[in-house]
Amino acid sequence: MKHHYYWAFIIFLSIQTISAQKIQTIDSLNAILVQNSSLKTDSLIIIFENNLKDAQKIDYKKGIGEAYKNIATIYGYEANGEKRVEYNLKAIRVFEENDLKPQAANLYGEMGYGMKRDNMEKAQYYMNKGLKIAEAGNYKEVLDRTYNNYGVLKEMQGQLDSALYFYKKGLAIVENRNYTEGLPYSYSNLAGVYSQLGNYKLSREYFYKAKSIREEIKDRKGIAENYTQIGEVYLTEGKPKTAISFFKKSLPIARNEDYRFLMQYTYQQISEAFKRLNQTDSALYYFERYSVFKDSINSLETSKKIAALEVEYDTEQKENQILQQRAEIIEKDLQVRRKNLYIYGSLGFAFLLGLLGYLVYSRQKLKNDQLKKESELQVALAKIETQNRLEEQRLRISQDLHDNIGSQLTFIISSLDSLKFKLQNKDHKVTDKLTEISLFTAMTINELRDTIWAMNKNVITAEDLQTRISNFIGRAQNSKDSIQFNFEYENAGIPEFVFTSVEGVTIYRIIQEAVNNAVKYAGAKKIAISLLTGQKSSFKVEITDDGNGFDLNNYDSGFGISNMKKRANDINALLEIKSTQDSGTSIFLQSKV
Template sequence: MNKNILKKLVLFLLFLILFVAISCSKNNTSDFLFIHSQKYNQFNSEQKEEYLDSLELISKSLSNDSLTRRLLFHLAGEYYYLNRLQKSLNLSNKVFQLSSEVKDTMSIAKSLYYIGDCYELTQKDSTYFYYQKAEKLYRLLGNKERIGRMLFNKAYLLFYDGNYLESEIQVFKALQFLKNIDNDELLFTCYNLIASDFEKLEEYNYALKYYLLAQELLNGLEKDENDFEIKNNYKVSLSVNIASVNEKQFQYSKAEKELESVLTEDLKVKWPKDYATVIGNLGYVKTKLGHLKEGEAMMKEALSLSSKIGVESSVVYKLHNLGKYYFDVKDTIQSTHYLKESLQLAEKLKSTDDVKVNLQLLSKIDKTNTSSYDKRYIAVSDSLTKVQRKNRNKYARIEYETAILEDANKELISRNLYLIFGVVVLIVALGIRYVVSQRKEIAYRKKLQKAELEFFELMQSSQIALNEAKKEEQNRISRELHDNVMNRLYGTRLQLGMLNSITNIEAEEKRLDQINSLQVIEHDIRAISHDLHTDAVASHFDFAVLLAQCVQQASSTTKTSLHFESTPEINWESISGLVKITIYRIVQEGLSNVVKYADAMECSVTISQPDSATLLLIIVDNGKGFDAAVIPKGIGLSNMKTRARLVKADLHIESAPGKGTRIECRFVV
């Protein structure tokens, strides 16, 4: 018998067995024979695809009933896991049409979900659109688990587009639907995604809290022996994430312990990709704990293994870690080499976050090209901001323009028209309320983001001005050395050369004069060296310096004597950009009021830290004051109150005619 005919016959018999198995288990859609059979699992990818193609061909002759639709869903799912996305999409569209013909709402929603999955790698806006449509149908059906799944899927898309705030909102909405659902694996992925959002937003305590919640769920999942490989991947990735947060909080011993807990021989043999990630991170942590040689060897092993496997995104991270390590041990040549390789690969992969961190570190190390790296960093940041804004607008448009639902279930409407009408009215009311609340929430988030961007631009303009001043000072010192010191040295050297061969008393006196000239030149060189040292110190960015500059600029426009004082112990690096920009704008507004209205002889601006959790800003003048109960229009105090309220600061204004004004603002940090 011909081999091809025999092969087709075997496939047909397998399909018959499958169909009988499906028919005998109408209430168990997850127990299809062909997925769990040992024979199928032994196939390679091409054999599996050929087998699925045969089943799909035979399914065309089947009637449109629930068993056929369930079979098509499983075929579409298998194609998806084999990364045959076009075939999965075709089957998903087919089952959508079949489900629409018989008005099977649950299957319609599920097919929309599957269609969205197929577009994930190529058209994320289409994926979001189909998830949104599926979510609306699941809401109509009251299926909380599926609603939660769709909200999680949308949050996942937002996360990988860099919209961490919106992603966080969507996941918390998902958890509202999943809190009474028995699906620990879905809850685990939600907690893990929330933690990742908080980590990206640099809220490390919250990130660690949700990673640990995910870890508790994982302990329960590991008791189930099914899908051991997937659960092992969960365990490893979660430990890497927890260690990453520990590392960012400088808790290197905790990070080391967490990573060593998953470093097994099985990991190295069965999952080399995960093994490379673990030892790469562990190696960097060990260098921070002082085990330099051991850590360096582990990082290089991780890099070699990742390069061999061909996971370029992982290679970028490992190159960067090596660059950071060599920067820590003052080996700038090695550090620059690895960071440039990491940057080049990150640009190839269009990984914006990796490009930014590499540019930031290279700017500190490669001093001759600092200006170039800073410009590229600003350009990348601006580009990322535009992309994120575009994506936010795109997803918001999909949210608001998607139709609520067009006759999703006419059978239910025919049974109880009045009940369905009431449900529709309720859904519309809830939908309007939801849209209004979303707009308020989005508006608030935009205010936060605008404040962060405002502070970044302020630092950027300050740094540019600082660089220009530094360059001008360097040029002055260069001219001083060339035009003054060098010419005088040259003249003195000529005079001493001519006098060297003369031995009379007059020549000796002239030589003494030239030696004295050398002492004067030596003093001048010391003065230039001091200028260079002062310039190097001044190039360091400090927020307190920025505030002092603000006060200095105001003093140039008024006869009022302005004073500024800041407690040196304040750690400005640990204070959020939103609080800092609020402090800056309140100081700016307060000084503007003093210049315009106060007619004061003196004004002082002080900022102190009464305790570790509080910053206190005080602006006091001895001007003409005003009635605090009736604030004059245009004085700008309402702007101060608005800014203070945004960061939950406590602002008090004391003033009276002839008694000056005192503005006190207390920030919680």
């Protein structure tokens, strides 16, 4: 018996030694600074994904969270906002569930910084959350970076004094810690503010100090950023030729590092510099390069997918809290059973065997119950996965519409504007026609966005429809300021009234058709739209104008009345039109319920 215990002890020590060595390797790989690495981003992703698998095999929580965080950082450089948020949320989940507060504080700050261009409100929310945890624990290694990043948010909002305050707080901690890798961030941030304050010489001095350190530590991405930043200072100072030379130094480095956001921004700055030099061909060339990057990076669906991931994360946190409470109840139950075991142990070996048998039975029963629950959970997850796949298919279709057709239409508008610029003062008929085509293309883009808006929703709330109609009326008012528009919405029934996606978009299209007819053909001075929602999904829409009106028995098919009637019939609604010549027109649309 003692011999068996000896070998068990030896095996235990061997396992512990191997685990310690694996943990050390995992930590070493996770400590690689993504910004300073000479490896390509796709190579780094493979390294960290393998490191993640190794950490998962030994259930090393800190290693799992850090690997998730590093993968998110790499996706950020690739401009994949959806993947960046997905992996950051996975890392946060691991850190919070295992009480890894410094790591959680740092990542909240990084998430806020990463969202600064997409959603400033969310960025400040996550940044403040990280600061609160870091300041409570006095985590210096987190505070220096978070103060600097928070200064960036203030700078983007034009709060330069606040930005300087946070940058200097961050720099003081970096210098106190003698943290070389952190100095370039602080220097670059201070330089940016000084440039905005008009102190260009001091701004460049700080940028050059940052670049010098980044060259020493071989931070290629940071060097590319500094070249672009120095170019910005010269451009702001009114020296576009010098600025272009620095922008062009940045581009090959950013391209080699696959730093897409920086490439997009630098193309935009070069275009602006050539525009100031009145070199329109070069300006247009670089603006088109910028537009290609912008359309590929800032897709319409990215922000929606990020918001969906955040909702998923919040929901899962609540579910985890419930599971944790259940686990605590089970743990307390096991503790009670162990105490009973110790009390009755003195009654004798026979009683102990009986009690052990009871525990084996109880645990087996508990295991069977858990297996049953896991089976039910798998069925539920399968249903959710099916729904998610359908949703992903719909999102993919709408994204393809936006990325392909939307970007092509945008390029057409840009090309038409360029032709107008070249033909100005030459042929007014041609430029007028180009303007007409450009406006039609812009209207087509709006129609495309409306279609994508409808595709992305299973239901459309009355509030969503109200907002969409208001935006449309606002655009109509801007184009025809001589016409007085009025829109009223009243909910006389269900508090949170919803339409199906087909009903919502059909009602919106009929209102569009009616308003466009009143503007184009009726010569109306006043147009009024009202929307009323009631009980049992009932609704009523009324569009009236004081225009010329027309004879219902002899009307022009170009007014689109047959099209409106078909739309109403598609959603099982009634459409009634009242109009006489010189007395205006009223259109009534209501549900049959």
